[in-house]
Amino acid sequence: MAPAEVIGGDDARYSRVVFNEITKNAIRQAFEQPGELNINRVNAQQARRFMDRVVGYMVSPLLWKKIARGLSAGRVQSVAVRLVVEREREIKAFVPEEFWEIDANTSTPSGEALPLQVTHQNDKPFRPVNREQTLAAVSLLEKARYSVLEREDKPTSSKPGARLSPQRYNRRPVPGWLWREENHDDGAASV
Structure with a gap:
């Protein structure tokens, strides 16, 4: 798919200008030497924008709760891209080893x-x-013959989770459930 098809229009109508600083001279030079749109770069930008929005929207409320109100996760793409690149390198460097268990x-x-x-x-x-x-x-x-020489029993304990207050219950996500607001007034909720 051509970049102009994504934007809508003729390929010759659109050009790409690149500048690394926001100065009058840098912008003027960029417009003097425009380049062609590259659909791969357009797609990469869309992916970065998506990561900024989705990850940023998810992380910002956590920052508000844990650190301070009003903080924003801001641009997260460089961190996310770095994680993807590191994982890809691990995958490429992986050498399978044969091993057995008895x-x-x-x-x-x-x-x-x-x-x-x-x-x-x-x-x-x-x-x-x-x-x-x-x-x-x-x-x-x-x-071989076997005998147990030593046995160690460790006590285990588990604590129940925090009680579920009405506020926490209402904030709890329930996948696939849609609540209609108009039924809450009379004490009924429909799914």
């Missing part, structure tokens, strides 16, 4: 299930990297 489904003398995973051999981390190492380890493990 899990054993054992049981106690009373018949209680006791799943185990092999993580160490002779007090050193053990992680087989191919089928041969794994099969050799499994054949040794199948012939």
Whole structure:
């Protein structure tokens, strides 16, 4: 799709001027040497604008709550683009490595299930990297006798979430639900 199709009109009617400073001379020189519109650059600008709006609109209210009223996330595109670039570099630099895990489904003398995973051999981390190492380890493990030398029970606790006040309940997003305002007056709400 040609840039003029996006804007609406003839390709020859539109040009692109580029300047790096807002001075009379820089702007004049830019208009003396206009370039062609590049749809890829137009699309990139639209994506940056979208990120500014969506991410900025989401982050600004958080800043108001956590830091100070009136703060704005402002332009977020450079941070977002940097995150995308870093992730893309990680993806390109990724080298897949083969590794194997050894899990054993054992049981106690009373018949209680006791799943185990092999993580160490002779007090050193053990992680087989191919089928041969794994099969050799499994054949040794199948012939061995096992006993529990030490057991550590750790108490666990969980705290209930904060109580749900009417204000927090009303702010809670409910995907797919649309509330009609006119029904709130008589105590009914429709979805």
